[in-house]
Structures are given as structure tokens and as C-alpha cells.
Amino acid sequence: MLLIRESEENTKNHFADGNIPGFVHLYIGEEAVGVGACAALDPDDWIASTHRGHGHCIAKGLDPELMWAELFGKRDGYCNGKGGSMHIADVEAGMLGANGIVGAGPGLATGAALTLDYKGIDDQVALSFFGDGAVAQGQVHEAVNLAATWDLPAIFLVENNQYGEGTPVDKQHNVENLSDTAGAYDIPGVTVDGMDITAVNEAVAEARERAVNGEGPTFIEADTYRYRGHYEGDEQVYRDQKEVERMRERDPIESFRNRLIDRGELTEEEFETIQTEVEEEIADAVAYAQKADAPAPEEAYEDMFAETPPEIQQFATQAMPDGGHGGESR
Amino acid sequence: MARVGLVANPAAGRDIRRLTGGASVVDNRAKRRVAECVVNGLTAVDDPPAVAVMPDKAGIARHTREEAPPGVDVEILDIDRENSAADSRRAAARFREWADVVVVLGGDGTTRDVALEVGDVPLVGVSTGTNNVVPAPVDGTVAGACAAVVATALVDADAVTRRHGLVEATVQGDGTSLTGLAAIEVTDTSFVGTRAVVDPSDLVGGVVSRGHPAEIGLPAVAGCLGPLAPDDPGGAMVRLSDPDAADRTVRGLVAPGLTTEVGIAAHRRLDWDEPAVFEVADGVIGADGERAVELVDATVEVAPVADGPRLVDPRSALDAAGEAGVLVRDAPTLDD
Numbered sequence: 001m002l003l004i005r006e007s008e009e010n011t012k013n014h015f016a017d018g019n020i021p022g023f024v025h026l027y028i029g030e031e032a033v034g035v036g037a038c039a040a041l042d043p044d045d046w047i048a049s050t051h052r053g054h055g056h057c058i059a060k061g062l063d064p065e066l067m068w069a070e071l072f073g074k075r076d077g078y079c080n081g082k083g084g085s086m087h088i089a090d091v092e093a094g095m096l097g098a099n100g101i102v103g104a105g106p107g108l109a110t111g112a113a114l115t116l117d118y119k120g121i122d123d124q125v126a127l128s129f130f131g132d133g134a135v136a137q138g139q140v141h142e143a144v145n146l147a148a149t150w151d152l153p154a155i156f157l158v159e160n161n162q163y164g165e166g167t168p169v170d171k172q173h174n175v176e177n178l179s180d181t182a183g184a185y186d187i188p189g190v191t192v193d194g195m196d197i198t199a200v201n202e203a204v205a206e207a208r209e210r211a212v213n214g215e216g217p218t219f220i221e222a223d224t225y226r227y228r229g230h231y232e233g234d235e236q237v238y239r240d241q242k243e244v245e246r247m248r249e250r251d252p253i254e255s256f257r258n259r260l261i262d263r264g265e266l267t268e269e270e271f272e273t274i275q276t277e278v279e280e281e282i283a284d285a286v287a288y289a290q291k292a293d294a295p296a297p298e299e300a301y302e303d304m305f306a307e308t309p310p311e312i313q314q315f316a317t318q319a320m321p322d323g324g325h326g327g328e329s330r
Numbered sequence: 331m332a333r334v335g336l337v338a339n340p341a342a343g344r345d346i347r348r349l350t351g352g353a354s355v356v357d358n359r360a361k362r363r364v365a366e367c368v369v370n371g372l373t374a375v376d377d378p379p380a381v382a383v384m385p386d387k388a389g390i391a392r393h394t395r396e397e398a399p400p401g402v403d404v405e406i407l408d409i410d411r412e413n414s415a416a417d418s419r420r421a422a423a424r425f426r427e428w429a430d431v432v433v434v435l436g437g438d439g440t441t442r443d444v445a446l447e448v449g450d451v452p453l454v455g456v457s458t459g460t461n462n463v464v465p466a467p468v469d470g471t472v473a474g475a476c477a478a479v480v481a482t483a484l485v486d487a488d489a490v491t492r493r494h495g496l497v498e499a500t501v502q503g504d505g506t507s508l509t510g511l512a513a514i515e516v517t518d519t520s521f522v523g524t525r526a527v528v529d530p531s532d533l534v535g536g537v538v539s540r541g542h543p544a545e546i547g548l549p550a551v552a553g554c555l556g557p558l559a560p561d562d563p564g565g566a567m568v569r570l571s572d573p574d575a576a577d578r579t580v581r582g583l584v585a586p587g588l589t590t591e592v593g594i595a596a597h598r599r600l601d602w603d604e605p606a607v608f609e610v611a612d613g614v615i616g617a618d619g620e621r622a623v624e625l626v627d628a629t630v631e632v633a634p635v636a637d638g639p640r641l642v643d644p645r646s647a648l649d650a651a652g653e654a655g656v657l658v659r660d661a662p663t664l665d666d
Contacts, residue, residue: 170387175357176387176388180357180358183355183357188349189348189355190524192346196522196523199525201523202521202523202524203349203524206349210349259521259624262624262626263612263624263626264626264627
């Protein structure tokens with residue numbers, strides 16, 4: 001959680017300084033959901049993420065250096081610098097991708113779960129993170145319905161951060177608890193405190209057990225809160241900053257830190273040490289990414305097709321002084 | 331005019347036991363209908379009581395007012411809403427001075443929250459929660475009729491209510507306390523997690539204010555060892571152990587959809603205020619089936635305490651109404 005928080009604080013600053021191209025959506029405040037969930041998964045399990053995906057990447061164990069290289073649009077990044085914040089993916093690490101399309105994650109999770117089912121792999125699951133706004137999207141319904149109908153080993157985890165962009169959740173949904181929608185698919189649904197890592201972890205662990213036991217998908221709603229705007233630069237006219245301050249009192253990191261100290265499992269000094277290590281790790285990742293090379297302009301023609309069609313190749317040859325690298329997929 | 335308070339907790343009946351046990355989901359639509367039935371049930375008497383409803387985010391109060399039958403005046407209580415258990419407590423505190431009867435739609439947790447603030451106002455509990463020992467699964471209309479006959483004094487409230495006990499846990503040294511209505515549980519889980527006590531093997535023991543094999547959770551376990559009526563004085567302490575190594579085991583209904591063999595290390599009746607002491611190396615104490623306070627190396631005193639809520643027994647209330655002649659009306663004859 002600390003690594004995510006530190007990385008996101010740095011993302012905020014570098015975006016403000018104009019060092020990060022495109023758009024960023026920060027995960028600050030929601031760390032307990034991503035970390036609580038991924039800690040309940042096995043390394044071989046799959047996750048599908050959202051436009052607010054940095055936290056999921058770190059929670060799934062992706063390398064901050066390669067993540068930061070991607071944020072800066074560098075060649076060493078997870079998508080060779082061409083995806084940026086909203087497309088970081090590492091299939092080898094089980095991370096099927098952040099996703100610029102709201103509600104696109106559940107379809108990927110259902111697909112991954114179908115693959116597991118089809119191949120007879122019974123000790124892995126696929127989990128999709130998605131937001132409260134996504135619950136109103138048609139493709140989420142399709143994905144959950146199919147997974148439920150075919151008893152696929154999927155977990156649908158709604159990060160209800162109370163706002164779909166600027167729309168409060170109660171102005172977008174007729175049910176008070178988004179987990180109530182699970183009943184429509186005849187699968188269990190549960191709402192947990194998304195500011196408490198132990199609650200999220202326990203619920204996902206139960207859902208995972210159901211999935212590997214062949215009992216089908218589970219729908220979990222984690223009630224959480226994002227401290228920053230929908231995107232960096234969002235003026236947040238839809239909410240009072242007092243609300244943000246009130247929610248910060250339940251900060252997932254601060255509260256868990258205090259609990260661990262009360263339990264005698266962590267000292268203030270140990271916490272400071274972890275904090276320092278985390279700051280160093282992210283500083284190193286940022287420094288690495290800053291020094292890394294940007295892709296050459298002609299590389300824009302690469303990584304799009306398994307085999308570059310002749311007309312694209314021809315276009316690249318004409319457009320690029322050196323004729324482009326021509327059709328080699330990285 | 332007689333007055334009835336209504337507390338309907340939109341958060342009741344949603345915890346993790348829907349994944350781990352056989353608990354069902356009671357959605358807000360169902361709760362709105364139950365609340366509507368309660369208000370309709372009030373028309374069982376000629377001059378129905380006025381109603382005040384706790385405000386809520388799920389539209390239960392608004393629906394109740396909109397669907398109120400003619401002749402029943404429903405207002406929404408004017409209190410600050412936090413969308414948490416604090417709402418139930420705040421509403422109950424207002425009802426302490428205002429209401430003749432309070433109807434509670436929720437589980438043991440909601441009933442406890444109301445009980446802690448409502449004073450001597452009789453409660454009619456309608457179960458919409460999960461691990462319910464106290465509120466009965468009574469139809470909303472029946473609950474409304476019971477509330478009406480008690481609130482209007484057509485029946486004697488003392489004759490149809492039973493005084494429930496409470497259970498209080500105090501952590502030695504730091505003054506932390508926790509109050510349960512039916513039970514305080516001690517578990518050896520490290521964190522509150524999803525709150526519900528999910529795995530019976532996590533239970534170390536606790537103290538109950540009542541027990542019967544037909545109940546659920548720790549009161550069911552205690553009840554198998556010796557029934558304890560809700561209005562019996564005192565409570566009972568139970569310490570659990572590994573069933574394979576125990577001299578005595580009971581087959582307990584530990585959670586919805588879960589019966590399990592539970593080992594009994596000790597069982598003892600307790601007088602009011604007589605504490606059972608639990609040493610908690612690393613555990614959580616809970617109230618009424620919900621883990622609440624994380625503890626490390628703590629000593630906890632748990633004791634039954636008197637003067638809990640007055641609970642209306644629905645069957646007795648309507649029996650009394652029948653005996654009082656308020657349920658039957660004969661047409662006037664020519665001689666009259």
C-alpha cells in the first residue's frame with residue numbers, strides 16, 4: 001500500500017510538471033482494495049484492471065521501473081512506451097491490462113476464466129477490478145452473466161469509490177449496494193469495507209476458494225474512496241472537500257499501520273524504515289525511467305500487427321527516412 | 331395519540347455469510363415492503379398510532395411515508411444521517427422520549443443498537459438480518475398490529491413484553507468496552523476482517539444472555555448445554571475447545587447453513603454482573619456474531635448485565651388483544 005501511495009504521489013507531481021503524457025487517474029485512498037485482493041490471489045492468477053490501474057499493477061507485483069518507463073512513454077516500458085498510464089499490461093505477471101474503456105475488464109476476466117475452464121486448469125482464477133460507474137455498462141452485465149451461467153472461476157470486484165467520474169453512485173444506480181446486483185445472476189454478492197485491507201483480503205480469499213472449488217463466480221463490492229479527482233486536473237465541483245477530509249480520517253494505510261503498532265507487530269521505527277525504502281524504490285524507478293530512451297518515431301509502425309500488412313509497410317517505408325524497421329514485431 | 335417509531339436498517343443482512351454460509355440477501359426493495367406492511371398493520375386498531383421513521387439512504391423511510399394507508403400519519407425523523415449504525419442509535423435516542431413502541435427491522439446488531447438508546451420503550455423486532463437470535467422472523471403486518479395494540483394501551487405492555495439482558499465486555503487496563511444483546515464472542519482471529527464470525531473453529535468462547543438449541547451462533551451452543559430464556563436472570567459462559575480432544579461436544583447451529591461439532595471446555599451459569607475472564611493473546615472480541623475489537627495480550631471481563639430492552643412477544647400481544655375483545659366486533663342488534 002505504501003509503495004502504491006508513494007508511486008502515485010510521484011505520478012501526481014510528475015504529471016503536474018508536464019513529464020507524463022496523456023491522462024492519469026490516481027489510486028490514492030483505494031490502496032486497500034488492490035492490495036487486499038491481490039494478496040489473496042496466487043501469482044498465477046489473472047487480473048484485469050481499469051483506467052485507474054497503477055495500484056493494481058503494483059499490487060500484482062509488476063516492476064515499478066518498467067511501469068514508470070511506460071508512464072513516461074519510454075521504450076523500456078511495459079508497452080514499449082506506446083500505451084502509457086491507461087494500458088500498462090504484463091501478461092506474464094498475470095496482469096491483463098489497465099483499460100481505458102470503462103467496464104472492459106470483466107469481459108477479460110470472464111475470457112481468462114473460460115480459458116482456465118477450457119484447459120481444465122482448476123487451481124487458478126481470474127479477477128476483474130472495475131468501478132461503480134462500470135456496473136451500469138452493458139458489457140459488465142454480459143461478462144458476469146456468462147461467467148455465472150458457465151460457473152467460471154471468476155471474481156468480480158467493484159471498487160465503489162462513490163463517484164463515476166463526477167456522478168455520485170446513488171444518482172447512477174437504483175440499488176444502494178452494488179453487490180445486490182449479484183442476485184440477478186444467481187451468484188453470491190457481498191459488500192465489504194474497502195478501507196480495511198483485512199476485510200477485502202478475507203472476502204477475496206473466500207471468493208477464490210469458491211472459484212477453485214468449481215462453485216463459480218462471486219461479486220464483491222469494496223466500499224472505498226478516491227482522494228484525488230477522477231483525473232488529475234479534475235476541479236471536483238461535484239463534491240465538498242470536507243467530505244474528502246472526513247474520508248481521509250479512515251485512511252487505509254494510516255489505520256492499518258496503527259492497528260499493527262497496537263498489536264506489537266510493527267514499531268514506529270520499522271514503519272519509517274519501510275517508508276524510506278519505498279521512497280528510495282520509487283525514486284530509483286523514476287530516475288531509471290527518466291534516463292531511458294524514448295522510442296524512435298519509426299517504431300510507431302511496430303507492435304500493431306502480428307504480421308505487418310504490406311500497405312502499412314509501404315506507408316512506413318515512404319514516411320520514414322530510414323524506411324522504418326519494417327514489420328518486426330517487438 | 332399513540333406513537334410508534336420505526337427503525338429499518340438498510341445495511342442489515344449483507345455480510346460475508348452470504349458467501350460462507352447459507353444466509354440469504356434481504357434487499358432494500360424487500361425492506362421497503364416490510365416497512366410498508368408494518369404501517370399497514372397499525373390499522374388493526376381503530377385509531378392507529380402516528381409513526382416516525384428513521385431516515386435512510388435506501389429510500390425505506392420515504393417509501394413508508396408515500397405508501398402509508400389513509401388515517402396513518404407518517405413523518406420522517408429529522409436527525410443527521412451518517413449512513414451507519416449511528417443512525418439507529420440516534421433515532422432510538424429520540425424515540426426514548428417520543429414513542430410508545432418502537433418497531434425494529436434488522437438483525438441482532440440493529441436491535442442492539444436501538445436497545446442501547448431506547449430506554450424502557452417496548453420493542454417489536456422483525457428479523458431482516460442474518461445471525462438472528464433476538465428478532466423473530468415475523469411478518470411486518472403482524473408486527474405492526476402488535477405495535478398498535480401495545481402503543482394504544484389496548485393491551486397491558488407489561489403483560490406482553492419480556493425484559494432482555496445484555497452482555498458487556500470490558501478490556502482490563504484500557505477501558506475499552508463492547509456491549510452485546512445476545513452474546514459477546516471471543517475469537518482467535520487476528521483482525522476484524524469482514525466482521526462476521528465465519529469459521530466456528532475461530533470461536534474461543536464467550537458469554538450469552540440467552541440460549542436455546544433453536545437459536546444460532548454461541549447462544550445455540552450454550553442452549554444445547556442448558557436452555558436459558560431471554561428473561562432468565564444472568565447469563566452463561568461457554569469456553570470452546572478442539573472437538574477431537576474435548577470430553578464433551580455439542581452439535582451447534584453455528585451460522586446460517588452451518589452445523590458443526592463444537593468441543594466444550596467449560597460451561598457455567600453466571601449471575602448478573604458476574605464476569606467470566608478471557609485471556610486473549612491474539613484475537614478479536616465480537617458482539618452478536620460480528621467481530622469488533624482487535625486485541626493482543628489482553629484480559630477481558632465479560633458479564634451479563636440486567637436492564638436490557640423490553641421486547642414485545644408478538645403472539646402474546648395478539649393473544650392479549652383477543653382476550654381484551656379488540657379483535658372481534660359484533661354488529662349492533664335491534665335490542666341495543
